[in-house]
Amino acid sequence: MSLINEKDLEKLMNVQNKTCVSIFIPTQRAGKEVLEEKNKTHLKSLWKDVSNELKDKKVSEEVLIKIGKPIEELINDRAFWRHQSDGLAIFAAEDFFEKYTLPVNFEAHTYIAEEFYIKPIVPILSGDASFNILSLQVEEVKLYEATKFSIGSVEIDDLVPSRLEDRVGYDYEEKTLQQKSGASSMGQKNMHGHAGSDRERKDEILRFFSAVDKGLNEYLQKEKLPLVVACQDYLFPIYKEANTYQNFYEEVVPGNPSDSDMFGLHEKALQILEPVMEKTKLEKMKKFDELNNTDNTGASVTDILPAVQQGKVDTLFLENRSEIWGTYNEDNMNVTIQDDQQNGNYSLMNWAAKEVLRQGGNVFLIPEAQMPDKNSKMNALYRFK
Incomplete structure (x- = not known):
């Protein structure tokens, strides 16, 4: 089983300005699904969708082959599919390929951008988790x-x-067997000896x-x-x-x-x-509640992203089943938000998560009902001045 650690995460975060493909699928460890190779079939189907999307994005045939070759080799690796956990994460780019079999119940998801989508795996290294x-x-x-x-x-x-x-x-072992045998044959006469043994x-x-x-x-x-x-x-x-x-x-x-x-x-x-x-997460959520509506917290994406860039964010809370699409211009700190994924935009949650982790901060994926400020999909607790 290929586990993920901080060095792996850093390596993924450092791949940029290439066509990057991230694929997440739920997998089964055993049973009928494994025998029928449903995990393998699921990846094969997702890769077909991704390759068609890459063609629509005018990615060259040469790059498409380089990205797809290790994925197709994995699809055909029967030994690999016999040893699965709860989820499989794949990261592929030109001249780069990594896979991680993890006990995480991923939802099936694909992401194509000039960076890898690391949001689903950031909780692995958040808080007092080891x-x-x-x-x-x-x-x-x-x-x-x-x-x-x-x-x-x-x-x-x-x-x-x-x-x-x-x-x-x-x-x-021999003494233990002798003691058991002696205890059963001598009954009450051996009670004191049995206690001693x-x-x-x-x-x-x-x-x-x-x-x-x-x-x-x-x-x-x-x-x-x-x-x-x-x-x-x-x-x-x-x-x-x-x-x-x-x-x-x-x-x-x-x-x-x-x-x-x-x-x-x-x-x-x-x-x-x-x-x-859960100690660190609960402490940070409590601190956010205590300081909410002050300069030490944020719930606006247009305020949070510049603060992330400036290294001011101690803890980032992201709604786990949501996404925020758009772009962020680091030169003028301008945030543009769109309703869905389009050519040229990307996940602003993913960008923020990468930067906060890179700076040594905390990132937590939170269910909607538990977000500190439920009016926003992104909350931040700032570092104290």
Whole structure:
């Protein structure tokens, strides 16, 4: 799975003054749709529409072939279509091609301009969205790094023992079987011995988890992201006892991790971490409400875009299912707005989002009903002077 990070986003934002094609499609991970290659068919249909539109725009045959070749190769890559997530984002231009398989439920959308359409993916890097998931079993330990919209494996084989036997010795499984057998055959006579074996087992698991904690700490301290643990309920108190990492989330992702794939763990973890991940957005929305109708907020596109250009925007709020078409002249800071997409205009939301992100600001896609100022599709919280 190709995840997207800040460097990828920067690379996309730096492609300009070329014919740029952005394609977003929803995809299915498994089931009948995958067997019937509906994801592949969907892209094929959208690419046909895009190529016809490029011809209408008088794009040369040479450029059209360069843009289309990697897309057509992807359409015919049967192995690729067997491993999908919830959404596929494609960015193609002359001598440029990138694709990202992401756990984001994109709406089908295409965009042709002299820049890529990055609005649907900007929330991936907005706010306090990054975190780690530790999938913990006595037979297997895995670490993932995730955002609200993405998840990927972290290689930790050199950092931690992969299973309890590796930490306490290979006689662990044999002793466990002996203890179970002895407990069932000796009944009540073995109750005290059984309690002792339970304590021994807990001590062994605690030593194993302490080794995991020690091995992970150096890696986790680099970015100090929140760590949420996915394990069975009886194991969580033992790991809490072993844990020394400060940014540890004291609520477990319940259930046996082996019963879920990586995406299932991601979904369960999001339910627990939602308050943490929404923290920055909620704080900025509250600040906008407190300062609304002052010089520290804006709801007019003609005011916001010049402020973006001047680096004055701290946080940009964009209505997620809407678009604002037009042009912005950076020389005289003049904004022209049109009702729909036309030759020569572009998404003003996309332009503003790119510039705010480039300056280190926040960008949030907000449902219409939750916009801070519902009278506008674009709101801004300005930097304090």
